[in-house]
Amino acid sequence: MKLPYERPTLRKLTAGALNKFGPRAGARAVTALDGVAVDELVARFGSPLFVLSERQLRRSYQAAVRAFGTRYPQVQLAWSYKTNYLNAVCRTFHQEGAWAEVVSGMELEKALLNGVPGPHILFNGPGKRRADLERACAVDAVIHLDHADELHLLLDVAAGRPQRPRVALRVNLDAGIVPQWDRFGFNLENGEAWQALGRIVAPGRLELVGLHCHIGTYILQTAAYATAAAKLAALALRCERELNTSIQYLDLGGGFPSTNTLKGAYLPASDTVPSLDEYAEAITGALLGAGFRSGELPVLVLEAGRALVDDAGSLIGTVLANKRLADGRRATILDFGVNLLFTSFWYDHHISPTREFSNQTEPTVLYGPLCMNIDMLRESIALPLLAPGHHVLVHKVGAYNLSQWQQFINLRPNVVLIDQTAQVHLIRAAETLEYLQQLEQVPAHLR
Amino acid sequence: MKLKKNIATSESGFIFNPATGDSFSANPLAADILARAKDGLDPVAIKADILERYDVAPGQLEKDWDDLLAQLREFNLLD
Amino acid sequence: MPLPAARPRLTVAVTGLNATDSPGPGVAVIRALRESPDFDLRIIGLSYEALEPGIYLRELVDRTYQLPYPSAGTAALLERLRYVREQEDVAVLIPNFDAELYNFIKLAPELRALGIQTFLPTLAQLEARDKLNLPAFGAAHGLRVPPGRLLHAVAEVAGAAEALGWPLVLKGRYYDAAVVHSLAQAEQAFLRLSGLWGVPLIAQQYVAGQEINIAGLGDGHGRALSAVPMRKLTITDKGKAWAGITLEDEALLALARRFAEATRWRGGFELEIMRTPGDELFIMEINPRFPAWIYLTAAAGQNQPAALLRLALGLPVPLMDGYAVGKMFVRYAWDLITDHTQFQQAAALGEL
Structure with missing residues (x-):
C-alpha cells in the first residue's frame, strides 16, 4: 500500500495572517449531497453538474411561510421566476403553494404552462408590450403598473374588454436605502404615485387590487422594510379614505439576501445577514401597527426568489489544470467559469473539496475554462493541493445562475434534482451543438 | 537541483535563507526532497524513491517536480 | 505594588498584541492584569499577524496563538478558540480590537459553554456608538455630540x-x-x-477646544465603576497619544458616569472628548474597548483591566474612588530581540 501523494510545495512565511491554523485548514470536504456521493453524481451525469436539493427547496419555502405566517394572518408568497427557470424548481414551489411573479411575456407563459392559474400570477417589470398586457388581461393576471405610459396603454387595452383588468401600482419610496431604487414604479414622496392611483380609479376601467414596492436587492437593513411597509400601508389607507377603494394586498417585494458573501464585504454573510424572521418581524410589525381595522388587514404578498432557492443549488466541477503565474502565484483552471456561475461576479462563493486532504493549503487564483480574461471565479482562495481530476463543490448557487447562465465557449451542462428520498432526477439535459444551432439558418449562398 | 549552500533546513520543514532573511515552510514531501537534495542525493534517485513509496504517476511527479523547481527559483533558493 | 504571595492560578487570553506606532491595547491590558492582586495569571496572547510585538514579549505573554482574521467569521474563530481551549485552561478572554468585537460578542454564549467568560458590550450598544450613529446616539441619551x-x-x-x-x-x-x-x-x-x-x-x-480622553469601565447595570480622564501631551503623526497625564475634573467624571448610566455600558470604554473654550464637553467618538494607554489607569490607582477580570468571573467590584492626578505616561519604542526560529514558529504554525 503506497502513501497518499500531495505535490511538494513551499510557502514563504510573512508577517501576515496564516492560511493554516494548526490542526485544521481551509474548507472542509463535502463528499455527498443529500446522501448521494459527489463521485457517484459525476460518474452518472458528468462534470460540471448543477445539483438541486428538493428537500432544501421545500425547507426554505416552509421557513419563509412560517416566518411571516406566524406573525400575520394572511400571507402569500409569489415565486420570482427570473431567479431560476427550471420547471422542476418552479413546480416544487407551486406545489408548496406559491403564486408566480413574472416580469415578461415569456415568463407569463412559462408560469401558465406550469399550471399556475392566471389570477395567481403577478406581472411586474418595466418592459411589458401591448401583446403582453392583452395576454395578461385574457388570463386575469394582476398587472403591476410600472410607469405612466404603461398605465395609459393598459387603459387603452382595457377599453375593449368585458372585464376590468386587475392592477396593482408599483411604488418607489425613500426607505432609507442608498442609492434609492427609483427607476421602477411611481415615486411616493413627490406625489406621482398618488396621481397615478387617481388615474387608475377615476375612469373605472381598471380594478385596483394591490400596492407593490420592492426597495432593492440584498438589503441588510430590516428597518428599511419596516419603513417601506408603513408607507405602503399609509397609502393603502388613504386609497380607502379618499378613493373609496380598499386595497386587497400589499406586495413588499423581495430582495432578502441569502447567506452568500458579497465581494468586498468584511464579515461573512453567515454572520451578518439578518434571519428571515427579523425581516418578517419588521414588515408585519409595521403593517399590524398601521391602523387597519381588525379583520380588514390586506393580504401580505412577498416575491421571494433568492431566499427560497439559493441554498438549494450546488455546482460540482473538476480541476482541469494547475499552473503557476508569472508572479509565482498558483492558478487552478476549473471546468466551469463565469459562463455557468454568473453570481461569481458579485459573490465570494464558498467552495469545498469533495474528498479529504491533508492540512496543507495553497493560496490559489481560480479560473474558469473560458479563453476570456474576465473568467475568474476567485482572486485568492485557500484550497488543498488539488490535482487535475479532483472535484470541487460550489455551495449556494441556486439563485440566478440557472437563468443567467450563458452558452459561451461551452454548452450548458446537466442539471439534476435530488428528491426527498435521495433519488436523482435529470431535470435539464446537457445541451448539444445541435440544440444550440437548431434555430440558425444559413443563407443559400453560404451553404 | 542545487540548493544554495548556506540554506538552513529544519526537521519540521522550515527553511531559512541567511542571505535574504526569508523564511519558508515546506510541506512534508517538499521538506523530504530538500533534505535529501542537501545530502547530495541525485534527483533521479529521489524521484525513483518517491515513485516507489507514493501513490503518484511518473508524469504527475515530473510536472510537480518542475513546479517545485520553479518555486525554489522564485524564492531564490537555488544556486 | 507588592502582590500577595499566594494567589490562585488563572489563565486569561488577550488580543490586540500589536503594540506598534498605532498600538492595540493588548500589551497594556496584560501589564495591568499582571498587577492584579487577585490572581497569579498565565497569559495567552491571541494574535492576527506573526510580527505583533506582544508575541515576543515572553515575560508578559506566556504563549500566543494566532487567530483567523475577523473577516473569516465566527465559525472559523470559534473553531480556533476551541482548539486553544483544548491546549489552555482559558477562563476569561479580553478582546481589545474594534473590528473583532462583533464576532466575540456574537460568540459569547458559545465561549461560555467552553468555560470562557467575557465581559463585553451588547451588539446593540456596539452598533449605537458607531460613528455613523453618533448623532442619533447623542439625541437618544441626552449626551452632547457634534451635530x-x-x-x-x-x-x-x-x-x-x-x-x-x-x-x-x-x-x-x-x-x-x-x-x-x-x-x-x-x-x-x-x-x-x-x-x-x-x-x-x-x-x-467643527468643534474647537482641548482634546481629552476618558477610560472607563461600565458594570452593565448603569454604573461606571471607574473613570480616569487623561489629556494627551504629545501625539504621533497618526494622532495617537505618545505622552499623557491624568486630570482632575468632576465634570469629566460626571460625563463618564452619565454615559454608563444612559447606555448601561458593559465593559471597557474610551470616550474621546472635546472641551470647548466655553467649558462645554462634546463626545467626539466612543471606543467600545479599553484604550492603548489603559495601563495609566492602573498606575494611577484604578486598575480597570483587573477590575474587568473580576467582573467577567462574576466577582464583586466596588466603585473605585480616587486616583493619582498628574500621573503621566511617556510611551517609548524598544527593540525586542528574538530569532528567526521563533518567527518561523509563529508564522507557520500560529503558535509560540
Whole structure:
C-alpha cells in the first residue's frame, strides 16, 4: 500500500495572517449531497453538474411561510421566476403553494404552462408590450403598473374588454436605502404615485387590487422594510379614505439576501445577514401597527426568489489544470467559469473539496475554462493541493445562475434534482451543438 | 537541483535563507526532497524513491517536480 | 505594588498584541492584569499577524496563538478558540480590537459553554456608538455630540456645509478625517475619503477646544465603576497619544458616569472628548474597548483591566474612588530581540 501523494510545495512565511491554523485548514470536504456521493453524481451525469436539493427547496419555502405566517394572518408568497427557470424548481414551489411573479411575456407563459392559474400570477417589470398586457388581461393576471405610459396603454387595452383588468401600482419610496431604487414604479414622496392611483380609479376601467414596492436587492437593513411597509400601508389607507377603494394586498417585494458573501464585504454573510424572521418581524410589525381595522388587514404578498432557492443549488466541477503565474502565484483552471456561475461576479462563493486532504493549503487564483480574461471565479482562495481530476463543490448557487447562465465557449451542462428520498432526477439535459444551432439558418449562398 | 549552500533546513520543514532573511515552510514531501537534495542525493534517485513509496504517476511527479523547481527559483533558493 | 504571595492560578487570553506606532491595547491590558492582586495569571496572547510585538514579549505573554482574521467569521474563530481551549485552561478572554468585537460578542454564549467568560458590550450598544450613529446616539441619551449628517454623494456636501457651517469635519466611514474650509476643499476631501473608505461619509460640525480622553469601565447595570480622564501631551503623526497625564475634573467624571448610566455600558470604554473654550464637553467618538494607554489607569490607582477580570468571573467590584492626578505616561519604542526560529514558529504554525 503506497502513501497518499500531495505535490511538494513551499510557502514563504510573512508577517501576515496564516492560511493554516494548526490542526485544521481551509474548507472542509463535502463528499455527498443529500446522501448521494459527489463521485457517484459525476460518474452518472458528468462534470460540471448543477445539483438541486428538493428537500432544501421545500425547507426554505416552509421557513419563509412560517416566518411571516406566524406573525400575520394572511400571507402569500409569489415565486420570482427570473431567479431560476427550471420547471422542476418552479413546480416544487407551486406545489408548496406559491403564486408566480413574472416580469415578461415569456415568463407569463412559462408560469401558465406550469399550471399556475392566471389570477395567481403577478406581472411586474418595466418592459411589458401591448401583446403582453392583452395576454395578461385574457388570463386575469394582476398587472403591476410600472410607469405612466404603461398605465395609459393598459387603459387603452382595457377599453375593449368585458372585464376590468386587475392592477396593482408599483411604488418607489425613500426607505432609507442608498442609492434609492427609483427607476421602477411611481415615486411616493413627490406625489406621482398618488396621481397615478387617481388615474387608475377615476375612469373605472381598471380594478385596483394591490400596492407593490420592492426597495432593492440584498438589503441588510430590516428597518428599511419596516419603513417601506408603513408607507405602503399609509397609502393603502388613504386609497380607502379618499378613493373609496380598499386595497386587497400589499406586495413588499423581495430582495432578502441569502447567506452568500458579497465581494468586498468584511464579515461573512453567515454572520451578518439578518434571519428571515427579523425581516418578517419588521414588515408585519409595521403593517399590524398601521391602523387597519381588525379583520380588514390586506393580504401580505412577498416575491421571494433568492431566499427560497439559493441554498438549494450546488455546482460540482473538476480541476482541469494547475499552473503557476508569472508572479509565482498558483492558478487552478476549473471546468466551469463565469459562463455557468454568473453570481461569481458579485459573490465570494464558498467552495469545498469533495474528498479529504491533508492540512496543507495553497493560496490559489481560480479560473474558469473560458479563453476570456474576465473568467475568474476567485482572486485568492485557500484550497488543498488539488490535482487535475479532483472535484470541487460550489455551495449556494441556486439563485440566478440557472437563468443567467450563458452558452459561451461551452454548452450548458446537466442539471439534476435530488428528491426527498435521495433519488436523482435529470431535470435539464446537457445541451448539444445541435440544440444550440437548431434555430440558425444559413443563407443559400453560404451553404 | 542545487540548493544554495548556506540554506538552513529544519526537521519540521522550515527553511531559512541567511542571505535574504526569508523564511519558508515546506510541506512534508517538499521538506523530504530538500533534505535529501542537501545530502547530495541525485534527483533521479529521489524521484525513483518517491515513485516507489507514493501513490503518484511518473508524469504527475515530473510536472510537480518542475513546479517545485520553479518555486525554489522564485524564492531564490537555488544556486 | 507588592502582590500577595499566594494567589490562585488563572489563565486569561488577550488580543490586540500589536503594540506598534498605532498600538492595540493588548500589551497594556496584560501589564495591568499582571498587577492584579487577585490572581497569579498565565497569559495567552491571541494574535492576527506573526510580527505583533506582544508575541515576543515572553515575560508578559506566556504563549500566543494566532487567530483567523475577523473577516473569516465566527465559525472559523470559534473553531480556533476551541482548539486553544483544548491546549489552555482559558477562563476569561479580553478582546481589545474594534473590528473583532462583533464576532466575540456574537460568540459569547458559545465561549461560555467552553468555560470562557467575557465581559463585553451588547451588539446593540456596539452598533449605537458607531460613528455613523453618533448623532442619533447623542439625541437618544441626552449626551452632547457634534451635530452631523451622513453624506452619500458629493452633491450633498453643500447642503451639509450650509447646515453645519464652516469649517467642516469630513470623516471616513472607518478611518481618517479632514477639516475643510471651503466647498472646493470639501468636495476634494469627499472624493479622496469616499475613494478610500466608501460612502457614507460623516460631515460633522467643527468643534474647537482641548482634546481629552476618558477610560472607563461600565458594570452593565448603569454604573461606571471607574473613570480616569487623561489629556494627551504629545501625539504621533497618526494622532495617537505618545505622552499623557491624568486630570482632575468632576465634570469629566460626571460625563463618564452619565454615559454608563444612559447606555448601561458593559465593559471597557474610551470616550474621546472635546472641551470647548466655553467649558462645554462634546463626545467626539466612543471606543467600545479599553484604550492603548489603559495601563495609566492602573498606575494611577484604578486598575480597570483587573477590575474587568473580576467582573467577567462574576466577582464583586466596588466603585473605585480616587486616583493619582498628574500621573503621566511617556510611551517609548524598544527593540525586542528574538530569532528567526521563533518567527518561523509563529508564522507557520500560529503558535509560540
